[in-house]
Amino acid sequence: MPPYETMPFHLETERLILRPWAESDAAEFTALLAERGKGTPAVEDIRTSIANLLAATASTGIALLPVQRRDEGDFIGYCGLIIGRSTIEEPEIAYELCRRVHGRGYATEAAAAVLDAAIATGRRRLWSTVGTWNAPSLRVLEKLGFERDRVTTEDAGEVAWLTRSLP
Structure with missing residues (x-):
C-alpha cells in the first residue's frame, strides 16, 4: 500500500458527525437508497454492504462514512472517500444525502470535512464523478474547488469528472 496516512474515521463539523458504519x-x-427510485434493497443486502x-476501510485506509446531524442524532446520508472509478492514490469523494435535508448546506459541510481528512492523508489529488443532470451536487464540488476535467457518456447518461489538487 502507498505510504499514505490513514484517513480519520470520525469527523465532526459544526452541525454534523461523520463516523464508522x-x-x-x-x-x-436502505431508505436512502430507495429514494433513488430503483426499488428498495433488502435490509439484509444492506447489512452485507x-x-x-468496513472491510474496504480496513484494507484501504479510506472510508465512506455515515453522516448524522449533531443535534438531532439522525442518519442523513453518507460522505467519504472511495476508490470507485479512481485509484487509492487519487480516491474519489462521494456523498449522498436524504432528500428531506437537501438544500441546507449539509453536503458541502460534510464534503469539506472529508476534503480536510484527505489532505491529512498526504494525497495530492481527489476525483469526483457526478451525473451532469445533478446541478446541486456539481455546485457542492465547485464550492470546494473541484474543476471539471471531462464528460463521459455511460448507460445512465452523461457523467462529469471533476478533480481537485490538494496542498
Missing part, C-alpha cells in the same frame, strides 16, 4: 445504520441506509464498506 454500524449495523444499526442498515434501515436508514455495510460489512463490505
Whole structure:
C-alpha cells in the first residue's frame, strides 16, 4: 500500500458527525437508497454492504462514512472517500444525502470535512464523478474547488469528472 496516512474515521463539523458504519445504520441506509427510485434493497443486502464498506476501510485506509446531524442524532446520508472509478492514490469523494435535508448546506459541510481528512492523508489529488443532470451536487464540488476535467457518456447518461489538487 502507498505510504499514505490513514484517513480519520470520525469527523465532526459544526452541525454534523461523520463516523464508522454500524449495523444499526442498515434501515436508514436502505431508505436512502430507495429514494433513488430503483426499488428498495433488502435490509439484509444492506447489512452485507455495510460489512463490505468496513472491510474496504480496513484494507484501504479510506472510508465512506455515515453522516448524522449533531443535534438531532439522525442518519442523513453518507460522505467519504472511495476508490470507485479512481485509484487509492487519487480516491474519489462521494456523498449522498436524504432528500428531506437537501438544500441546507449539509453536503458541502460534510464534503469539506472529508476534503480536510484527505489532505491529512498526504494525497495530492481527489476525483469526483457526478451525473451532469445533478446541478446541486456539481455546485457542492465547485464550492470546494473541484474543476471539471471531462464528460463521459455511460448507460445512465452523461457523467462529469471533476478533480481537485490538494496542498
